[in-house]
Amino acid sequence: MRDSNLKIISGNSNRPLAEAICQFIGVPLTDTEVTTFPDGESFVKINENIRGRDVFLVQSSCPPVNDNLIELLIMIDAARRASASRITAVIPFYGYARQDRKDQPRVPITAKLVANLLTSAGADRVLTVDLHAGQIQGFFDIPVDHLLAFPVLYDHIVKKELRNLVVMSPDVGGVKMADAYAREFKCGLGFVAKKRHSATQVEATSIVGDVKGCDVLLIDDMTETAGTICAAARLIKSHGARRILAAVTHANLQDMGYERLKEGPIEELVVTDTIPVDPKGLPIKVLSVAPLLGEAILRISNNESVTSLFRVKGF
Structure with missing residues (x-):
């Protein structure tokens, strides 16, 4: 003891x-x-x-x-x-x-x-x-x-050997957090502008940053329905991104979130155990804080x- x-x-x-x-x-x-x-x-x-x-x-x-x-x-x-x-x-x-x-x-x-x-x-x-x-x-x-949570997430993300990495925030409000990641990874930074139609419906409208041929890391502090990160991921993919990963500290995932992740282009969602998370067979990596x-x-x-x-x- x-x-x-x-x-x-x-x-x-x-x-x-x-x-x-x-x-x-x-x-x-x-x-x-x-x-x-x-x-x-x-x-x-x-x-x-x-x-x-x-x-x-x-x-x-x-x-x-x-x-x-x-x-x-x-x-x-x-x-x-x-x-x-x-x-x-x-x-x-x-x-x-x-x-x-x-x-x-x-x-x-x-x-x-x-x-x-x-x-x-x-x-x-x-x-x-x-x-x-x-x-x-x-x-x-x-x-x-x-x-x-960045030190916890960093050790896992760096092993992915991402090429031409760009860190993206799925909305304007998360740019400061994404910038901190971009500075540590010494890579490009961008963000996605969105319109929220309801608590569960989000539309990604435009993208700031060049992602063509790049590996993209989406950064957010929390997600529930995965509406924001999945809408952002689809728009980023349509702009020519090669691979898309997402890192979210608090994953309070609901049924709708699991369905969106299953259908979306996110290769892996990296989360922490600040909230109990069940991957349910999806590519969700849970790291312990x-x-x-x-x-x-x-x-x-x-x-x-x-x-x-x-x-x-x-x-």
């Missing part, structure tokens, strides 16, 4: 990831009951002494989003009332992140509301991966460690810097 002061507690959203983090660190998962009453209420009981301990609660706010969020808030409250010395909410996927601004009249800023709830429940800090919008860090009045989060947890517990975790090998 590497650190007897460190306690890791898992909710029900992504227990395999929590177990993988514990295996990396070398500590057992803390014995905890996280159950549901017949009426739907969540119940949490920590069966070990955590008084004075450094507690890390692992919970993604993936579907069922509201249940998992409430579960996390109750876990935080349970740890606070059990006299934990510090409580870190480890949220590999931060839900409600797309509701980060008022872009219509009379709508909420739910990403801020969730930040307020986490803080009010008793979280002392937050550890997360690839926020949909970086400014969400400013919604918190407690420290936020915002990790990037457990070592990334595990190393971050160790450094936070030891009051060390996490800056070097943003770098890829060889850079």
Whole structure:
């Protein structure tokens, strides 16, 4: 056991990831009951002494989003009332992140509301991966460690030996993220302009960048219906791209997403396990962020810097 002061507690959203983090660190998962009453209420009981301990609660706010969020808030409250010395909410996927601004009249800023709830429940800090919008860090009045999945994705992508690589964002909003990848790969950059007709229907309208005869890597932070990346991939293919791969940090794939990936021109979709993913026989490669989060947890517990975790090998 590497650190007897460190306690890791898992909710029900992504227990395999929590177990993988514990295996990396070398500590057992803390014995905890996280159950549901017949009426739907969540119940949490920590069966070990955590008084004075450094507690890390692992919970993604993936579907069922509201249940998992409430579960996390109750876990935080349970740890606070059990006299934990510090409580870190480890949220590999931060839900409600797309509701980060008022872009219509009379709508909420739910990403801020969730930040307020986490803080009010008793979280002392937050550890997360690839926020949909970086400014969400400013919604918190407690420290936020915002990790990037790029070092995890890079090792797999570089083995593909892509030729004449061009990194593309499937929409204008993701250009900054795609640019970071392009700079590390030292390759060309482009993006696809789109029109959104509904929550599930997207039309790719035009492309900025030369992809003829090139291998293209589509970069996005999250996908559910795969509408954006598949529409972008079809347009890129029609402009003469040789191969198309996609890398997405959070793959909250629904049935429609699997169907689109099955019919689309994407050769491989590379994702992480911030959300549980079932490839369902499709060319979906799932990479684990457990070592990334595990190393971050160790450094936070030891009051060390996490800056070097943003770098890829060889850079």
